[in-house]
Amino acid sequence: MxxxxxxxxxxxxxxxxxxxxxxxxxxxxxxxxxxxxxxxxxxxxxxxxxxxxxxxxxxxxxxxxxxxxxxxxxxxxxxxxxxxxxxxxxxxxxxxxxxxxxxxxxxxxxxxxxxKDLMVNRSAFDRIIQSGGYVSVNTGNAVDGNSLPIEKQHADDAFYAAACIGCGACVAACKNASAMLFVSAKVSHLALLPQGEPERKQRVVSMVAQMDKEGFGSCTNTYACEAECPKEISVLNIARLNREYLNANLSGN
Amino acid sequence: MNWSLLFSSSIGKKIVMALTGIFLVVFLVVHCYVNANIFFANAEENFNRAAHFMGSNLLVRITEIGLFAGFILHIVQGYKLELQNRGSRKTRYAVTAGNKTSKWYSRSMAILGTLILLFLIIHLAHFWVPSRFGGLEEVYYGDKKFHNLYLEMKNIFAEPWVVIVYLLGCFSLSWHLLHGVQSAAQTLGWTNKNFFPMIKTIGIVFSILVPLIFALMPLAMYFGLQLDLENITLLF
Incomplete structure (x- = not known):
C-alpha cells in the first residue's frame, strides 16, 4: 500500500x-x-x-x-x-x-x-449491566473445555453477541438514540448459555427497565445500529431480546 | 404478565404497535376483499349486499368496536413513541452520513401515519358516517331493502380531486406498510436468520399489492371500468 x-x-x-x-x-x-x-x-x-x-x-x-x-x-x-x-x-x-x-x-x-469535547459519559451502560447483565452462580475456576456441552448454534450466537464491546456506537447511530442493540447483545449472550439460565427472565425485565430509565429512545427497526457497530452485532439479537422480554412477562417470575 | 408494562416500557409500547398493526393489516385484507366486488359483473348488487352484511352482522359490528380501539391504540402509542424518540437526542449532529440501512419511509412512519389518519377522517366522513347515520339512497333487491353504498361510491369518485386524495392515501399506506410489516415481525421476535428474508419479501408484496387494489377502486369508479367476468362474485 x-x-x-x-x-x-x-x-x-x-x-x-x-x-x-x-x-x-x-x-x-x-x-x-x-x-x-x-x-x-x-x-x-x-x-x-x-x-x-x-x-x-x-x-x-x-x-x-x-x-x-x-x-x-x-x-x-x-x-x-x-x-x-x-x-x-x-x-x-x-x-x-x-x-x-x-x-x-x-x-x-x-x-x-x-x-468534555469528544468525551461522553457512558455510565448509563454500566448501570444497565449492573441491573442484570451478570450470572450469580459461582463459576469457580475455569472448567475444562467441553465439560458443559452447549449446542453449536447457541455457542456461536452467544459468542457473536458477546463480541459487543459496549462502545455505544449503536446509540450514537440510531435516529432514536436507542440502546436496544447493546441491551439485546448482552441479554442474548447470557440467555443462550446454561450459565445465564437462573436469572434469564429477571435479567431481561430489569435491563429493559433500566434502559428506559436512562432515557434511551425505543427501537423503530431502521437498523442503523447494525451498520455502524464496530463488532457487527446483528439486529436479530433485538428480535431475541423482544422474544425474551415477551416470554419473561407472559410467564411471570 | 404485568400488563402495565405494555403501556409503560419501550418494548411493551412497541409490542402494542406491532399487535394493533397486524390487526389493522387483517382489517385491510377484509376491507379489500369486500370492496373488490366493484370490479366484477353485477357490481352494484353484490357490493351493496356485501356492505349490508358487514353493517348488520353482529359479530362484524362487535369487531368494529375492536377495530376502532385498535386504530386509537395504534395512533396514540405511535405518537407517544415518536415524541419520546425525538426527545432522546436534544443536540443534533452537524453531519449525518447514516441512513444507508433504511429507506426514507422507514424513518417517516409518524408522518406517513399522520397522512393516513387525515385520509381516514375523510374516508370515514365519505362512507362510514352516511352508512351508519343515514343519508344513503335505498335500493330493492327482490323485496329486501339495501343502502345503495355503490351509488355513493360512484358519486364521490366522480370528483377528480377526491380520486387524487384517495390515491395519495394509498401511496401513504403502501409506504407505511413497507416498513410496518417487517418491523412488526421483528418487534414480536418472529425474525431469525432463516425467516427474516422471507418476512421482508412477504411484507413488500403485501404492501404493494393491497394498496394497489385499493387504488384501483376510485380509478375504476371514475373511469367506469369493470371486468367482464360473469361468474366471479365475492359475495358473502
Whole structure:
C-alpha cells in the first residue's frame, strides 16, 4: 500500500464541560501520515495545541487495538468513522485523502451527556449491566473445555453477541438514540448459555427497565445500529431480546 | 404478565404497535376483499349486499368496536413513541452520513401515519358516517331493502380531486406498510436468520399489492371500468 502524507481541515466539537453549550472549532493539520491511526492524528494535533499553550482536545481511548470499547466520536456523521466493523482507534488515516474536511463530534444522546469535547459519559451502560447483565452462580475456576456441552448454534450466537464491546456506537447511530442493540447483545449472550439460565427472565425485565430509565429512545427497526457497530452485532439479537422480554412477562417470575 | 408494562416500557409500547398493526393489516385484507366486488359483473348488487352484511352482522359490528380501539391504540402509542424518540437526542449532529440501512419511509412512519389518519377522517366522513347515520339512497333487491353504498361510491369518485386524495392515501399506506410489516415481525421476535428474508419479501408484496387494489377502486369508479367476468362474485 502506497504511503502518503496529507493536509486536513478538521472541524472539532469543543465543549468545556457538561454545562457548556459547546461549539465547533476549525483546525488545519498538516503532514499527516496515511499510516497513522485516527487517534494518533488527534494526538499530533493535541501536542501542537499543548505547545501553543491552548487546551488539548479531550477524547476517550484506552487499548487502541479495537477491543476495549472506550474510543468513541462521530467522524463525518458516522460513529467510529467510515470503515465498516472498525473502532475509531483502528481507523487509519489512509481512509482519507489530502485536503479532506473532517467533522468530529461526540456521540450524541441525552443518555450520554458530554463530559468534555469528544468525551461522553457512558455510565448509563454500566448501570444497565449492573441491573442484570451478570450470572450469580459461582463459576469457580475455569472448567475444562467441553465439560458443559452447549449446542453449536447457541455457542456461536452467544459468542457473536458477546463480541459487543459496549462502545455505544449503536446509540450514537440510531435516529432514536436507542440502546436496544447493546441491551439485546448482552441479554442474548447470557440467555443462550446454561450459565445465564437462573436469572434469564429477571435479567431481561430489569435491563429493559433500566434502559428506559436512562432515557434511551425505543427501537423503530431502521437498523442503523447494525451498520455502524464496530463488532457487527446483528439486529436479530433485538428480535431475541423482544422474544425474551415477551416470554419473561407472559410467564411471570 | 404485568400488563402495565405494555403501556409503560419501550418494548411493551412497541409490542402494542406491532399487535394493533397486524390487526389493522387483517382489517385491510377484509376491507379489500369486500370492496373488490366493484370490479366484477353485477357490481352494484353484490357490493351493496356485501356492505349490508358487514353493517348488520353482529359479530362484524362487535369487531368494529375492536377495530376502532385498535386504530386509537395504534395512533396514540405511535405518537407517544415518536415524541419520546425525538426527545432522546436534544443536540443534533452537524453531519449525518447514516441512513444507508433504511429507506426514507422507514424513518417517516409518524408522518406517513399522520397522512393516513387525515385520509381516514375523510374516508370515514365519505362512507362510514352516511352508512351508519343515514343519508344513503335505498335500493330493492327482490323485496329486501339495501343502502345503495355503490351509488355513493360512484358519486364521490366522480370528483377528480377526491380520486387524487384517495390515491395519495394509498401511496401513504403502501409506504407505511413497507416498513410496518417487517418491523412488526421483528418487534414480536418472529425474525431469525432463516425467516427474516422471507418476512421482508412477504411484507413488500403485501404492501404493494393491497394498496394497489385499493387504488384501483376510485380509478375504476371514475373511469367506469369493470371486468367482464360473469361468474366471479365475492359475495358473502
Amino acid at each position: 502506497q504511503h502518503y502524507s496529507m493536509n486536513l481541515k478538521l472541524k472539532v466539537w469543543r465543549q468545556k464541560n457538561s454545562n457548556d453549550n459547546g461549539h465547533f472549532e476549525n483546525y488545519d493539520v498538516n503532514n499527516i501520515s496515511s499510516e497513522m491511526s485516527f487517534l494518533e492524528m488527534i494526538d499530533v494535533l493535541n501536542e501542537r495545541l499543548i505547545s501553543e499553550g491552548s487546551d488539548s482536545i479531550a477524547f476517550d481511548h484506552d487499548c487502541r487495538e479495537g477491543i476495549c470499547g472506550m474510543c468513541s466520536m462521530v467522524i463525518n456523521g458516522q460513529p467510529h468513522g467510515p470503515w465498516k466493523g472498525t473502532t475509531t482507534c483502528q481507523l487509519h488515516m489512509r481512509a482519507f485523502k489530502d485536503g479532506d474536511q473532517i467533522t468530529i463530534e461526540p456521540f450524541r444522546a441525552n443518555a450520554f451527556p458530554v463530559v
